[in-house]
Amino acid sequence: LGGRWAGPVCRTVWLIAILATVHFALAFSQYGIYASRDFAIYMYSMFFVLTYFGLSRREHAIRLLLWSTYAGVVAAILLIVTTVTGFHLGLFGEGERYVLGETIESVGGGDVGGIIAFSMASLGAYILLEKRRRYFNIACTLVCFAGITLPQTRSAIFGLALAVTFSTFALGARHRIILCCAALFAVGVVALSPLLPDSLPGASALQNLYTAVVSGAEYHADGNAQFRLIRWHLALETWFSSPIFGVGFGTDILPNWLLSIDELNTFNYGMPHNTYLTIL
Secondary structure, eight states, X not given: OOOXXXXXXXXXXXXXXXXXXXXXXXXXXXXXXHHHHHHXXXXXXXXXXXXXXXXXXXXXXXXXXXXXXXXXXXXXXXXXXXXXXXXXXXXXXXXXXXXTTEEEEEEEOHHHHHHHHHHHHHHHXXXXXXXXXHHHHHHHHHHHHHHHTTTOOHHHHXXXXXXXXXXXXXXXXXXXXXXXXXXXXXXXXXXXXXGSOTTSTTHHHHHHHHHHHHHHHSGGGOHHHHHHXXXXXXXXXXXXXXXXXXXXXXXXXXXXXXXXXXXXXXXXXXXXXXXXXXXX
């Protein structure tokens, strides 16, 4: 927590923390809960910076990576159990996504999908390069594959595809072939899912994932994609108006006529809905 081993990085991070505190104190009277949210995000994010630079020994870094990998597996197990049993612990939200004229159910959310996708990419490396716990890691990968079909997070699927692509450049020829075959098998299972009978366990989740991924390619017909493209455009336009100092957190960037009725008076009202765009 003190960043003891982080050296100058620690001092820089704490300087930013002081600036964030001053920013919060000045902004609170005008922006209220939004200033509190941004202050919490800043302080929360700094913990990861200090953790990364504070790791003083290689075995600590290896252990942290391993724990992070299996944390995604645990998340996938909890998500599957929640979906199958219908017993909700309040850990995962439920929703619906309207894509290509069809309503599909979603359990979890974007963050959960991203966590599981990271674990799948990491487990792939463990399976290929380490003999220890190989069969256990294969089982964990299958659990993650089942889990990632439930949130239908397209960005997580895209990130997983990028991870596989970059991994092929770092692997030897034999491991590269194995990884490509495994990736093609997974893609084939999802692509052929519309042919599976609906009565087959897990078939509907695979079909929903297929529909969500395909709809991402047809972004002009996808309300969710349009929702984000509009915010990218307006956020970048706002940033260009003051690229050095910014316009301040809590500034609405969307006109009311662009907001849906469901979004009015919500926590992210008029906001970019994207961490990177918010920071810009």
